[in-house]
Amino acid sequence: MSHFETCNRNIGEAVKITCHDGTVHRGIIDRVHRDRVFIRPIEDRVGDPGPGGPGLFLYGPGWGWGYGAAYGIAFASIAALTLLPFIFW
Numbered sequence: 001m002s003h004f005e006t007c008n009r010n011i012g013e014a015v016k017i018t019c020h021d022g023t024v025h026r027g028i029i030d031r032v033h034r035d036r037v038f039i040r041p042i043e044d045r046v047g048d049p050g051p052g053g054p055g056l057f058l059y060g061p062g063w064g065w066g067y068g069a070a071y072g073i074a075f076a077s078i079a080a081l082t083l084l085p086f087i088f089w
Contacts, residue, residue: 003075007037014084015039019077026084030070037078038070 007015007029017025017039027039 003037003078003081004032004034006081007032010083014042016080016082016084017073017078018080018082019073020079021077025073027070033072035076036072036074038072040070 011029011032014028015026017027017037019025025039025041027041030038030040032038
């Protein structure tokens with residue numbers, strides 16, 4: 001099964017992507033295009049529990065719900081793709 005098929009079947013799931021250059025990305029699969037997968041990062045969680053209580057994250061200039069903007073990773077650069085359970089955080 002290709003990375004494209006795996007990502008397409010698991011939109012909304014948490015993943016760990018390791019690239020050929022050694023960089024590691026952790027995030028939620030947001031959308032999939034023919035040549036890349038877009039993930040919303042989960043490392044950027046700040047303030048949990050924060051001034052507003054658990055579940056609020058630093059998002060842009062102030063506090064709010066969200067994980068930040070999705071960014072694309074080319075399938076050609078992916079060395080390994082692992083589905084992660086939400087328990088890991």
